[in-house]
Amino acid sequence: MKSKRALLITLLILVAMVLPSAAVFSQDETVELRMAWWGSQTRHDKTIAVIELYETLNPNVDIVYEPSGWDDHWTKLATQAAGGDLPDIIQHDYxxxxxxVANDLLLPLDEFIESGVIDTTNIADASLAGxxxxxxxxxxxxxxxSETFVxxxxxxxxxxxxxxPVDWTWADFEEMALKLAASGVYAxxxxxxxxxxxxxLYISCCxxxxxxxxxxGLGYTEEEDQYFVDYLNMLLRLQDAGAIPTLEETTANANTSVEDSYIVTGQAAIEYGWSNMIVAIWTAxxxxxxxxxxTVPRVVDGLPRxxxxxxxxxxxxKDSDKAEEAAKFIDFFTNSIEANEILFAERGVPVSSAVREALSSxxxxxxxxxxxxxxxxxxxNSPIRPPDPAAHADINSNVYLPQVVEPILYGMMSPEEGVKILRDEAELLLSQ
Amino acid sequence: MGDAIIKFPTRQPKKSRFGRNNIVGYLFISPWLIAFILFGLIPMVVSFGLAFTNYHILRGWDFIGLDNFHRMFYEDRRYWNSVRATVKYVIIAVPLRLVFALAVAMLLNTKRRGVAFYRAAFYAPSVVGGSIAVAVMWREIFAREGLVNYLIGQFGQESIWWLGHPDYAIWTLILLAAWQFGSPMLIFLAGLKQIPGQLYESASIDGANGIQKFFRITFPLLTPVVFFNLVMQLIAGFMTFTQAFIITNGSGRPLDTTLFYALYLYKRGFETYEMGYASAMAWVMLVVVALLTAIVFATSARWVYYESQEGK
Known part of the structure; x- marks a missing residue:
């Protein structure tokens, strides 16, 4: 008897634990959208504010959000993809x-544009092409x-x-860097x-x-390896001259935030990055x-980089069963002037001309x-290149940096040797 | 006589193992059991299977036999970089940590006033040791304007980029490991308390000095504890992850000198999504650590002294 009762109680407890979550499913009408993005705290705050605005305007929509940093964003998404549990709206990268797409994880958006759910009347085709x-x-x-030198x-x-000049070259840069070094700042x-x-470099030279x-495969010939050798030699010269930080210094500083970056602290006169970065730099x-x-310098006699x-x-x-609701939100995010007054071009220059105009004042x-x-x-400018192949992440973190560029800049390998390793190893990974 | 004590068999003779009484028992341990099966047993079995596939989180998988192991041993240069970094770390950091732990334990094994406070204070770094905060603090200590550069600056030395220099970066991690000697220290302390005081007294009467007492009495009687600590620290050393992940930003830089095995495994699994390869790496690690532990066990008969064996 006693054990029967214990069994019953245990089962009851288990049922009680499961019930609340089951209750959620029985509610209808509210649409729950999940959304994930990466970014800084500023981006999180702005994005959440827009989500809340959207929820007030559309009381039947509830957006559950998952903000993170760049690395965590992709780690989390990969596990979710493996488990068939991806968020409806995913912030994605070129x-x-x-x-x-090759792994069939995303949904084409063309139908939403044809049906007008996402309004593209104020958006140039070139902005969507990417x-x-x-x-x-x-x-x-x-x-x-666009890439930029701030x-x-x-x-x-x-x-x-x-x-x-706007069409300056790496030779111009080197000359300028040495002058800056003489005045005590990095270039x-x-x-x-x-x-x-x-x-x-290979846009510019070739x-x-x-x-x-x-x-x-690689997009340049073995003879054109020389352009990258020249570039690396320039970095070595600048490093020796104290015109740019040594790799030792850069590695030791790998964790610094925008506030401690050299352009903000005044230790460097120039910082390379993407153009939306200037907002964070100037704020800090x-x-x-x-x-x-x-503009970023080009190769001597080369094309715009x-x-x-x-x-x-x-x-x-792909698995989203509320794709249309998700598309509606994307439309709001892109075209709503109210939303963009909150976002304020933090993700780059808005693609909608109406939004740009409204913000301009x-x-x-x-x-x-x-x-x-x-x-x-x-x-x-030069035309945009196709998105990087799937192997790029692997090539960058397992070949380009640890086996090529770092040994060269630590002076343990010649640029000629490194560029050859890059070619061999990258071709191998790209061919798989 | 047995019948008088054990009553159950008379009521339930040889009933199945999952008899009624046992169901309740299993239900009581079910939280642990379910968690173990879901998060321990199943992942282990799956990862063993994955080790023989090219499973990529986004692309799916194919059975590829032993290719992962071939790639690891013959093609992947970074794999060997990570093995080198890990072995160097374990060989230096583990003995260093044990020596520190023993030295501090002996200092604290006195009857001075306030010794309880010191014990807690010395143990504290290890309690917070695995945490992110300590690793972040350590990073700051070795930063350009950190404490270490300030100190050597007082002696007129140039600042050093500790975390960016291929020769020095791993030493920051080794020092961190040595500083986190708390848990072996506590075990040493317990061991020291077991050594009978009269042994020291009679040694003193015989005119033994401190060093003689240490090597003739303390260390021999402590060997079972040394053995235990050595095995535990060896295993922990090979699995070091958090410190390197935070201090070098998970990069293994400079030049892969801090690319610990566990870190590289993580990068393959979660950065380039090669879970099959990462699983294979994990199983190689398991086998290597098991073998090393077995070797330590095998040698233990030669140097570990158990009091109970005395009459043997």
């Missing part, structure tokens, strides 16, 4: 979207961006250096060895890219500073500079 994979639109552009105008003046914050420079269009540095966004890129996308997961100096710079780039 470098990764190709792989996600999100097209295999002829279908998978990623909806949240803002336009320049501290006052530091240049103090060093007696003039602003370079870069410490990320000139990133793989973006390897990839961009009208190509690090990877070929099919994504199954204070209003009394003066920054300007400039800059191109206009979607800063990030919204995508809808309220822009602060940082946003104004970003808007202006994108205008400049339109006159000096």
């Amino acid at each position: 470098q990764r979207i190709r792989e996600w 999100g097209i994979v295999d002829g279908k639109l998978y990623g909806f552009n949240l803002g336009n961006n 320049i501290d105008v006052d530091a240049l003046e103090a060093a007696g250096v003039e602003l370079p 870069a914050g410490g990320n000139l060895h990133f793989s973006e420079h390897w990839k961009g 009208d190509s890219y690090a990877y070929n269009a099919e994504g199954n 540095a204070g209003e009394d500073r003066n920054f300007i966004e400039w 800059n191109y206009i890129k979607p800063s990030m996308f919204f995508a809808i997961s 309220q822009l602060g100096p940082a946003q104004q500079e970003m808007f202006d710079f994108l205008g400049v780039v339109e006159g000096y």
